[in-house]
Amino acid sequence: MTSRVLVTGMAWDTALGAGLDDVWSALLSGASGIRPVPSAHKVRNELAAVVPDLPEDYRERQQALGLRALRSAVADAGLELSDPRLQLVVGTSYGPDLDAPDSLARWGDELGAAAGVPTVTVSTACSAGSDAVLVGAALIADGVTDICVVGGVDILTPAKRLGHSLLGTMSPTTLRAFDTARDGMLLGEGAAFLVLESAESAAHRWARVYGAVSGAGSANDAHGATAPDPSGDTVVRAMETALRSAGRDASEVAVLNAHGSGTPVNDDVESLSFRRMFKPAPDGPVVFATKGAFGHTLGATGAMEAMAVLLALRDQCVPAVPGLTEPLPDFPLRLPVHEPLAFSGAVGLSVTLGFGGFNTCLVLEAP
Structure with a gap:
């Protein structure tokens, strides 16, 4: 990237709560927000992760969840929504639209209007939140704007639960990424926003800095609507592109947040991709x-x-992978089992794999 892009504010709203450090502490303690959520329709598993105190109406729920986290992130950065420099880039998959059909771009515009901020909406399936960060960082690095609020919002709806039940991607038991017994994912809902800012703007106002988005890369494998390319070629390409844009080498990466959906095909593709990517580095992330x-x-x-990676870099520690008891025997890198795992380093990656072949990698660095 042509200029340094800093993270000066962060907020999330999750099934584990909304406080930045409270939720991070809950993750480190091994807590999970997944619980039984009754369904009016037969689904493969009634376990899911829901955010409390939100409207039942799907469009109102998506809006309320997004606005709550957006306001918190801007406040965390010490800014006001009325600041004319703010640009919003927000991602979602289907949001409420499978159950209450409308335009996803209109939802993003409505969120921006409620906040009083101009908006760009990104919808690239499960990589939408990462791609929102990518777009915002590019806007700042290229000098288009000084401050972007970037992130993603998605809610749990009956159509999503039915869809993943029929696809067989939903686990009939529980989510256990990279475990020998992995058998699928479980759905959740949440929102997260990061305030990205040029180094000059942050320095001018003496902003607190959580870290930097120093690089990003994306690649689409065009393999299928719901399954990734088993070769892992485009996952590797996304990581290589991101590291190249950051001026970093794979050997410098200390920590990596994997997509870790718990589906056998995704876990296998990530395992292969990480083996290919980090083979030259004897002490991988x-x-x-x-x-x-x-x-x-x-x-x-x-x-x-992305927020979790920045917090891990801050504390030099990652939480255990929930549900993981017996790691895949051929997984190429260290995994935290049962308890947090310490590491040392200043560079981290966040990797997302989305339906439709949308693969994105972000490079995040400690301040």
Whole structure:
């Protein structure tokens, strides 16, 4: 990237709560927000992760969840929504639209209008939150704007639960990423936003800095609507592109938040991709995953996981992978089992794999 893009504010709203450090502490303690959520329709599993105190109406729920986290992130950065420099880039998968059909772009515009901020909406399936970060970082690096609020929002709806039940991607038991008994994912809902800011703007106002988005890369494998290319070629390409844009080498990566959905095909593709990517580095990064605690929050997951990487870099520690008891025997990197795992380093990656072949990698660095 042509100029340094800093993270000066962060907020999330999850099934584990909304406080930045409270939720991170809950992750480190092994807590999970997944619980039985009754369904009016027969689904493969009634376990899911829901955010409390939200409207039942789907469109209102998506709006309220997004606005709550957006306001918190801007406040965390010490800014006001009325600041004319703010630009919003927001991602979602289907949001409420499978159950209450409308335009996803209109939902993003409505969120921006409610906040009083101009908006760009991104919808690239489960990579939408990551791609929102990518777009916002590019806007700042290229000098288009000084401050972007970027992130993702997605809610749990009956159509999503039915769809993943019919696809067979939903676990009939529980989510256990990279475990020998992995058998699928469990859905969740949530919102997460990061405030990205040029180094000059942050320095001018003496902003607190959580870290930097130093690189990003994306690649589409065009393999299928719901399954990734088993070769892992485009996952590797996304990581290589991101590291190249950051001026970093794979050997410098200390921590990696994996997509970690718990589906056999995704876990296998990630395992192969990481083996290919980090083979030249004898001491590869520690890998963690959070979907077993948050549920798979679809369009929000990339933003939530970028925040988790920044917090891991801050504390030099990652939480255990929820549900993981027996790691895949051929998994190439270290995984935290049962308890947090310490590491040392200043560079981290966040990798997301979305339906439709949308693969994105973010490079995040400690301040």
